[in-house]
Amino acid sequence: MTVTRFLPNNGDNGQPSNTTTDCKPLTANGFSQECTTPCVTRVIIPNHQAARLATKMESGQSSSNNIEVVVVVVVVAVVVVVVVVVVELVVVVVVVVVVVVVVVVVVVVVVVVVVVVIVVAVAVVIVVIVAVVVVDLVVVVEVVEEVVAVVVVVVVVVVVVVVVVVVVVVVVVVVVVVVVVIVVVVVVIVAGVVFSWQGR
Structure with missing residues (x-):
């Protein structure tokens, strides 16, 4: 399984940018890049990197859900104490x-x-x-x-x-x-x- 993302190219470092520059050929870390107008880089992420990215996203969402649950529990506890x-x-x-x-x-x-x-x-x-x-x-x-x-x-x-x-x-x-x-x-x-x- 591969994850495909489309990002603007910013020269050598491959970070997102509003500028359009010339695309570089195949990089040393195995990413392949193709240019259009304006210059767009299609990055094909290997499977192990995609898995790590998905795990980070799921853990972030889980932390957000845990915070919401804690807030709800605290509010309910305060209401019960007041009553x-x-x-x-x-x-x-x-x-x-x-x-x-x-x-x-x-x-x-x-x-x-x-x-x-x-x-x-x-x-x-x-x-x-x-x-x-x-x-x-x-x-x-x-x-x-x-x-x-x-x-x-x-x-x-x-x-x-x-x-x-x-x-x-x-x-x-x-x-x-x-x-x-x-x-x-x-x-x-x-x-x-x-x-x-x-x-x-």
Whole structure:
């Protein structure tokens, strides 16, 4: 097998050139040359030189392919690392938000329970004091006055209890609304972060 190449002749050294010079006869290394106008050298390369040339070309192409594969592998590795880091950050944010929400709910429940206990204790003390006063009034005043006093005391106690219950209900409602608002805001923030990362 021979490889035929057509090159412009540059005088004695046989290198490519834009100039046209006279061709030389058969050279010492076995190359045969023919001239046309402009002067062109047809070089017939022996089989072993053609094989070496083909090997060099294949090795160069193989090196280029290896570089492309390395670049693709590096890019894929960087993308995978970025995705893993982003997922870990999202998971950490979600866990932190859930923990904060749970802590807030527990604190709110404890506060509500303490407030209810205090209100009930105050109501019991008020009822005891009113009962003592009623007993004293019953002993001191006449029957009619005692009845009126009892009715007044009962009305006062009822009003006090109603006010306490209303206050407790209002406090509980306010606490529940605050907790719901906090949970909704946290869920919206987490959802926004997750959707934004998915969009990217």
